[in-house]
Amino acid sequence: MRLEPPASGDPRDVVRALRAAVLGAGPAVALGGADLPGDAPAGTAVVVTTSGSTGVPKSVAISRNALIASAYATAARIGEGSWLLAVPATYVAGVQVMVRALLADREPAVLAGPFRPEPFAAAALGMASHDNGERVPTFTSLVPAQLQRLLDAADADPAVAQAVRSFEGILIGGQALAPAIRERALAVGARVIRTYGSSETSGGCVYDGVPLDGVGMRIVDGEVRLSGPTLADGYLGDPGRTASVFPVDDDGRRWYRTGDGGEIVDGVLRVTGRLDNVIVSGGVNVSLDRVEAAVRGIPGLESAVVVPIPDETWGQGSAVVVPGIAVSREADLLAAIRPVVAAAVGAPARPARVVAIGEMPALDSGKPDRALLRRRLDAGGDLARA
Known part of the structure; x- marks a missing residue:
């Protein structure tokens, strides 16, 4: 066509x-x-x-x-x-x-x-x-x-x-x-x-945790998978990726592997975060999506973004990027954030840094541009002036 x-x-x-x-x-x-x-x-x-x-x-x-x-x-x-x-x-x-x-x-x-x-x-x-x-x-x-x-x-x-x-x-x-x-x-x-x-999935197909009519959902090895008439045909010019991401089960039903972790309780889906957004800190797997959810539960930090950073001691760590704050507040915010994350996710998940940024970079979709944040942090960029 x-x-x-x-x-x-x-x-x-x-x-x-x-x-x-x-x-x-x-x-x-x-x-x-x-x-x-x-x-x-x-x-x-x-x-x-x-x-x-x-x-x-x-x-x-x-x-x-x-x-x-x-x-x-x-x-x-x-x-x-x-x-x-x-x-x-x-x-x-x-x-x-x-x-x-x-x-x-x-x-x-x-x-x-x-x-x-x-x-x-x-x-x-x-x-x-x-x-x-x-x-x-x-x-x-x-x-x-x-x-x-x-x-x-x-x-x-x-x-x-x-x-x-x-x-x-x-x-x-x-x-x-x-x-x-x-x-x-x-x-x-x-x-x-x-x-x-x-x-x-042609856009949202699960509303408030409940799938739309005709949409199937299940958890396989901790991953959310979706099926039904809203599934896309696949990736243009990439049959290998299409076959990997859209497997067909023994009953001939086609599924989409979301790459998200989650659980289904009483028919309601709860997404826990990207399976690939995980760091290993001191030998412990830490979901940065769970860390970010805990941070965003703190009043005033609803727009914070958590990104991975290298850590000389633990191998990997995380930084909390907060828009619209003064650099002078970074230390105090870190002290407030760490016990909250420890209680919600565990001590190994505690962020190592808080980084001030004037305005959060965003994609055209409105989502935070996490890839750009990671590049700037890796390059030692001054996010407060970015």
Whole structure:
């Protein structure tokens, strides 16, 4: 199938290209990648290329059927309505916002330019509409950093607070949502739905720990695996990686190996973190995702990021990167963080450093750019001025 990029990076051009690819017979849409092959497997609607937070690029081929199955399953879980696109159109979360809107026969509202609370509020409040006298529900999809910015602004701006409350549902994905941010959102009146998924699952397919209709989940050797009609076809031009990441079981069912650790209790999934985001400190395996979750539970540190660093004594250690603090606070914060992490994860998991940074570097998706942080720390960079 022919593969073409949209006319431009403008989200409206992406909407037009997706309408042709998903609802018509248009070419498959190439998003986020350069030098892709000119063709994709039959039935492909979109190829999403992203380097992710680890810096490893991948081009995920997603079929028309998978996108439609995901959008309909979302509507069955949370309802139909109008959607506001506030995440990048070139990422799977943005793709699904647009596809859900198109399948509901509604044009998605688009937030243009860099994300800022005031334009978001104006766009959200401008979506109000009615069908036969009934209010049309509105929805949006955000990453945790965006939600936190909205909540910070809502403290002083009633319009932002009203906008956050106006949505029937706000899907939050891309990374774990700190409990403190979720509590603040609930206090404002936001209806937050935590989602779990990736490009390989056509976006979020597990909502608040419960899989969407048709989605299967299980734990194999501590790893979360997902199945169902929302799975992508695989990686464009990389059959070996596709076979490894999408194994087929003895019953002929295809699964996606997420690379995440987790557990399922009473049908509810709890993700514990990336299986490859583990360091060995003094011979003890330490999950940096668990360390980060403990740190983010401390008031004021909801945006902190934990990254690995070399340690002459223990082999590997970790640093807590905190945006918007003075360098003079590093020692005091480290003293406060270490006992909290020791209690939650264990003494070997205690971070070795706190590093101040002016502003957290982010990917286009809104996720922290962990690969860049690691490179700067490895190079001895001054993060406070970065």
